[in-house]
Amino acid sequence: MVDRLRLSRRSVLKTVTAAGGLSALGAGLPWTPALAKDLVIGFVYVGPRDDFGYNQAHAEGAAAVKLMPGVKVLEEEKVPETVDVEKTMESMINLDGASLLFPTSFGYFDPHVLKEAKKHKGLAFLHCGGLWTKGKHPDNVGSYFGYIDEAQYLSGIVAGYASKTKKLGFVAAKPIPQVLRNINSFTLGARSVDPSITTAVIFTGDWSMPVKEAEATNSLIAQGVDVVTCHVDSPKVIVETAEKRGIYVTGYHANQAKLAPNGYLTGAEWNWAKVYTDYVKMVQGGIKPPNLVRGGLKEGIVKTSPYGAAVSDKARNHADDVKGQFMAGSFVVYKGPLKDNKGNIVIAAGTEHGQTDIALESMNWLVEGVVGSIA
């Protein structure tokens, strides 16, 4: 009995030393997470990285970061907006030593990102689309987003010239402020060309529903819509359906011109490469990233797709003129008097909401000329 005990203690000690030796050995080997000086950055996507849409736009930004010196980029795709994203971030932090995280989907923010940020106070969590509020949210959280509705306004102008039926269509996922802002800007752009234009909106209910998106596009076309655009994660199905049915389309998130060589007019695209490389430079330089980063065409956070062949010279000139004003920072999309589609005045005469106005980020109305409702 005693013998056996002693033996077992010895073997336990042996095992422990061996394990210790192994891990010491392991520390010197190339598969250790990263060298101390490398900045480990984690990107989390809600869908596949190559979806011609939202996630591809972010992955293109991450690809630009990868080219920078002294960084190690981790990526995980198809992470649902549930407790799963917390697990993903935990593993990036604990196993790979990530100190800068980019959870890129809107639904990650509250409560998942906030919870993780409270837990890991020393790390930076930069979230796309959320609205960071001083005092309410932890200081190590930042949120960034672009005024892509500027580009949607320009798409609206181009669509307004291209439409013969004066009916535009918008396939949207969910009625959240960012989506509503795109719908409104697109409609305002089109109605600056011809005030009789209307935009019919279909909400599909989720960010990626290929069959429903195709069905929505077909329903819009059946109602006489001849230009569609969208705000869903992957516009591929909508752009392809529009092209098949021979109507015009303006893109979103990334450039889809390749999918619709005849009908693609222009599109509103992200330029995350600039945002991400700027952030990483700040962190590498020891500067704390700002909590709120916003910008549009002027700041280079969004861009427009090159015009398609079907865009008339008149449309080009008009859109380019407004784009010039956006670049100069002098154009205001939301200025009173502005009515919503129920006839209420939402912006009083004389009031102007510039792009940076946080009031616009809680938008809960659809502008006059939009056929659709939020609930």
Added chain:
Amino acid sequence: MDETSPGWWGVPLAVLAGAIRVSTPFLFVSLGECLTEKSGRINLGLEGTLVMGAMSGYAVAYGTGSPWLGVLVAGLAGTGFGILHAAVCSLERVNDIAVGIALMLLGTGLAFFLGKPYIQPQAPQLPSIDFGWWSTSQQVRSALQVNALFLIGAVLAPLLVWGLRNTRWGMVLRIVGESAEAARAMGYPVNRVRLFATAAGGFLAGVGGSFLSLHYPGSWNERLSSGQGITAVALVIFARWDPVLCFWASLLFGGAGALGPALQAVGVTQGYYLFNAAPYVLTLAIMIATSSARHRLAGAPAELSVTR
């Protein structure tokens, strides 16, 4: 109202068009499942088979340039999954439902893994046949752009009913599904019959998947199926194991799914979440209306593990 817009008439038209466009995957999967269940086994893995069919069909169509070859390969991939299911289930004390769930996860996982490079490229699409040539209305014409696979499915449904009722093979299949003991006593190889039935069911489900990626909506991505395979398996119970009823049930589901977008397009936008839930509400209502506590579901094969 100008002539470009059919207005309210657009709603029934869009529902009809949607029924034809959206129903095909439901139809093929439910016909396949019907065949499998008639042999006394449930294959819940058809969701995975559907996704795998969509992916492999798209990949092959893209690689070879022939969409019909894609359909064939999708069917063969489905057959493979069917054989796997039948082979595992032929072992002693294996639960067919558990195997089905495992294969569903395997199929979707494998399709996502192998399908990565095919999310971006565009594959050639299956052609559709124009049945609306007589109409001057552009809406009617586009609604009647019917795909050949839909027609094949529509012909297949009565053919299966006839075959199950009147042919020797159909009767053997039904005997195996009703009473394995009796079939064994008569000298029929129960496991082999079930193998064929499950493989054929897998083939049809794979073809259904290829419709998703090669015709409507017509591209491969990971959210493509979003549960249509599972819905179609449930449709079989709803359709009382009758292939022709499967056809009507698929049309009903397709049409109900088109109702939400169609109503929003004409401006009925209040409560669109409820319209989007229409197919499920409809199923519940019909199930409640037709079920009875006193007898077994009419038409259910007696050997099914859920009814036994």
